Amino acid sequence: MPQKKNSDSLELLRGKTGRAFGQMAGLTMTIKGLPSTYNKDLQESVEPMLDHVKTVSDSIRIATGVLSTLAVNPDKMRASLDPFMLATDLADYLVRKGVPFRETHHISGQCVAFSEKSKTPMDQMKLADFQAIDSRFGRDILDCFSYETSVEFHSAAGGTAKKSVEEQIKVMKSILK
Structure with missing residues (x-):
C-alpha cells in the first residue's frame, strides 16, 4: 500500500x-x-x-x-528514539551494582510500569521515583538515559559500540576484496 x-x-x-x-x-x-x-x-x-x-x-x-x-534520515531516526528502549540499561545498571539479573529484569519492568501509569517518560522520572521502586538506584541512574552511552556499552565483537562496528566494517571490506 x-x-x-x-x-x-x-x-x-x-x-x-x-x-x-x-x-x-x-x-x-x-x-x-x-x-x-x-x-x-x-x-x-x-x-x-x-x-x-x-x-x-x-x-x-x-x-x-x-x-x-x-x-538514511538521521533526524527522523533520532526523533523515533524512545526512553523505553533503555529499559534493559536500567537492569544492566543494577547488575553492575551486584544485583542478580533475574531481579533486575523485574525491577526494570516496574520502572516501565510506573512510567506508563504516571504518564512520565522514564528519562524524566525523578530519582525518588526510581528509589521508591528499588532503593539500590543511585543518583547516577539518570545517566542511563543516554542513547550514545547505551550503544557504547556493547563493545563485544559484533556489538553496537562505534569501535566494534568499525571493526566489523573493516572485516567485511577485507572479505569483499
Missing part, C-alpha cells in the same frame, strides 16, 4: 533466514548418521540444497537492491 513506509524487503529477508536455517538443520540431520562412504539417504540433501542456493542467491539480490537505494 502506498502509505506503508516499513521495509517490506527486509521483512522478507528476515523470513528467509528461518527458511535457510531450517534447510541447514535438515541437511545436518540427513548427514549426521552417515558413515564415511556414499549412502542413498544422501540423495535427500540435493533438493533442499538447490532450494537453499536459490534462496540465498535471491536474498543477496534483494539485500543489494535495498542497500543500493537506501536513504
